[in-house]
Amino acid sequence: MNTTFNNKITCGIKTDCSVCPLNKKETCPAAKQSCSTSESCSLEQIEKKSVETKKAAKFPKKFFMKKPHITKIQIYTWIIVPLISLGGLWYHKLGLIMPVMMVFLLILSYFRGRFWCGNLCPRGAFLEIFIKPISFYGKIPNLFKAKYFRIFVVTVFMTVFTLRTKAAFSAWTMMEALDKWGLVFATLCLVTTIIAIVLGVIYSPRAWCSFCPMGTMEKWIYNINKKVKTLSLKGAK
Numbered sequence: 001m002n003t004t005f006n007n008k009i010t011c012g013i014k015t016d017c018s019v020c021p022l023n024k025k026e027t028c029p030a031a032k033q034s035c036s037t038s039e040s041c042s043l044e045q046i047e048k049k050s051v052e053t054k055k056a057a058k059f060p061k062k063f064f065m066k067k068p069h070i071t072k073i074q075i076y077t078w079i080i081v082p083l084i085s086l087g088g089l090w091y092h093k094l095g096l097i098m099p100v101m102m103v104f105l106l107i108l109s110y111f112r113g114r115f116w117c118g119n120l121c122p123r124g125a126f127l128e129i130f131i132k133p134i135s136f137y138g139k140i141p142n143l144f145k146a147k148y149f150r151i152f153v154v155t156v157f158m159t160v161f162t163l164r165t166k167a168a169f170s171a172w173t174m175m176e177a178l179d180k181w182g183l184v185f186a187t188l189c190l191v192t193t194i195i196a197i198v199l200g201v202i203y204s205p206r207a208w209c210s211f212c213p214m215g216t217m218e219k220w221i222y223n224i225n226k227k228v229k230t231l232s233l234k235g236a237k
């Protein structure tokens with residue numbers, strides 16, 4: 001059974017208000033509102049709350065070690081991030097893992113939306129494991145979530161990708177072209193990972209995901225699927 005004090009504070013019934021030491025010391029939140037009820041309040045509950053408040057004040061939420069929200073597969077997939085972005089700088093063909101993943105995730109997104117983001121993404125796992133514990137959890141700027149900003153990021157990403165791919169395939173031999181193309185992906189992965197780390201530390205660990213070009217494209221592709229389904233349903237009627 002709970003008691004509501006002036007429609008503001010609710011607590012369980014264990015001790016009578018008139019004998020409650022918290023009330024007398026005016027530390028009970030209900031005391032400030034002149035507890036007129038003959039009902040009693042839960043000392044245990046109030047004490048627990050005050051201990052929690054003190055604890056939170058001593059160690060702000062942002063400094064607590066956070067448990068990463070990752071799937072069993074993502075325990076391993078994060079390795080792909082340093083493998084491509086750092087390993088790819090020396091052995092460029094490692095960068096070719098990225099287009100394979102990109103094609104896979106874009107096809108998958110047609111059927112499952114952002115399944116990749118929540119269950120498989122190596123960068124998502126990397127940010128959860130390594131950046132979450134050190135993130136300051138600042139407020140993510142609204143700009144990051146703005147539609148036009150996301151379109152802008154996809155445009156920049158695709159332009160850089162197209163121009164550098166074109167330059168890579170102007171090489172003499174196919175092996176040389178693949179090597180250069182691998183480096184294109186490795187540097188893209190490195191640059192975007194650095195941005196994701198910086199934003200992850202300042203804002204939320206997954207701040208990058210708010211405008212990640214892959215995430216945006218996944219969303220667009222899934223919307224196409226939904227539109228196709230709606231049209232085919234309308235056609236069937």
Ligand code: SF4
Pocket residue numbers: 116117118121122123124208209210212213214215216
């Ligand atoms: S938004 Fe981008 S970085 Fe984030 S989980 Fe999805 S694909 Fe990975």
